Amino acid sequence: MKPFTTLTAVAAPLPMANVDTDKIIPARFLKTIERSGLGVHLFDTLRYDADGKERPGFVLNQEPYRHAQILIAHENFGCGSSREHAPWALLDFGIRCVIAPDFADIFHNNCFKNGILPVRLPRAVIDQLMEDAKLGANSRITIDLAAQEVVRPNGERIHFDIDPFRKKLLLEGLDDIGQTMEHAASIDAYEAKVRRERSFIPGIEVRA
């Protein structure tokens, strides 16, 4: 996973609430067996018309937002399905950070696993950042993960909260599985204990 330290980039304003995972990446694009290549279908129905032509009104079809690495949105971003294709599509497009008042739980979790930083900020702050983002190319926003700050184009620094464990993994680009494997002895011990105490649970077997 690519570490996330600081990022200074164009931010795309997407003033919508309840952006669900079917909007981020419709189900018909989930038939892939790979992680990459989903960026062209990010926000597919918002981005393209029925003939597959770009809708000029949609923010990611406009300059400079075609190159946005930050996305700013309203409440409950990422609600719906557990599909990790949603963060994969964002990442493949180039988005490394989503800023919103709040996120759906599974999506929030999935972002961290892919080196995308979800930042929660109060709606009033989001409204300011949304205005900043609308100013386009000369209005870059900076994210400083170590300092836990979003820096507005006017230099104002805004603090955000983040779980320290997730922050560490993101900063160092660490693989979760490797981290957990360090606790292998505890997992072995737990399994041994459960085999004794809850021996009534059979294992799964599928017989033809």
Next chain:
Amino acid sequence: MAKTLFDKVWDAHVVERLQDGTCVLYIDRHLVHEVTSPQAFEGLRMAGRRVRRPDATIAVVDHNVPTTDRKSGIKEADSRLQVETLERNVAAFGVPYIPLLDERQGIVHIIGPELGASLPGMTIVCGDSHTSTHGALGSLAFGIGTSEVEHVLATQTLLQKPAKNMKVAVEGTLPFGVTAKDIVLAIIGRIGTAGGTGHVIEYTGSAIRALDMAGRMTVCNMSIEGGARAGMIAPDETTFEYVRGRPMAPRGEALERAIAWWKTLPSDPGAHYDKVVEIDAATIAPMVTWGTSPEAVAPITGVVPDPSEIADEAKRAQVERMLEYMALRPGQKLAEVPVDMVFIGSCTNGRIEDMRAAAEVARGRRVAPGVRALVVPGSGIVKRQAEEEGLDRVLTEAGFEWREPGCSMCLGMNPDKLTPGQRCASTSNRNFEGRQGPGGRTHLLSPAMAAAAAVMGRLADVRELAR
């Protein structure tokens, strides 16, 4: 300290608590399907890792599979590739697998409980948000992303922080014609799609206790639509009766020891909940959604809301957009909205009880002219049982199509999908734009209400058809 059901199941699965409250949480059951697993197995392969506990894992194909004429294989190349990839992966990693042509095949959330693979007191995960269904047994069951699927395959654990506790108490007796689906739609209408964010919901109260397991699963299934990570219902005699005799469940003396443990799981008196919502069952009517979010729901006796009456600007814009997409007029009576399609099935309502409810309404009636109605049993076992009870004949004689099991038109990854502008009365769980096919319009409702819509050719109050 008094603990909730969630606290107890959580505590029983903590392998290790790390400094900042993150826990290494042990996972008892991992259900795997073709859409969210290929990249996870690929990850294992690249890192040279194995599946730690194949005997705690079960794989099945459901999302992509055709619901007609299966023997000739899957025609769509990309769907076939996902199914074949899963077959290769389960063979390479030694994971128990239920093949497409096996009678036990079905939607992952139907077959877990049905086979007795999902049991009370367990931690259960799957790369699918509706894993919350299994919480009806009194387990902690939640959806995970593909990275976490890989994490569970490799370590049989997840790194998680405990959720907050939320109680939704539904007390009293349900009025005639009102079902579990109406309860959960009413709950979501009340709390909103983000109402449960960060929480695990425990459903309690006499109306929940009175539900059979199928109804409890319907309620827990849609917990995610209320934003909650999981939904749970305390195990009781109804639960134990359900588990008894299931092929993968414990038997005999082992079952008795299991039940003794399961009986210790219900929340202690005085346990703390961070959020409490109370609903009077007597006030719930048959519900139907009118918008493109499950919270956009109203009683069938109601009307489409008028955005001009909404003070909040953002909310108003959202409702306007929904009505435009759904092609509905403010003030329009819901019971006058015509439908083109009816879909009865999905992990929300694909169980035998749901088939019976639909057949009950369909018996001796005809699907209205111009309407197509699909009935898709949730599993091969549900299908066989329905056929043994003659429900398939009741339904087909009424003009419904009787299909092979799978997710089908719930999300339209297989050939069953809406065409742009088509309107569907659906027993599934999501009415997002394009969910059932690009441009499709979805109204969520109960199986009985869906069958009523099929025979009336419009959204209809099933109570009008009561005999």
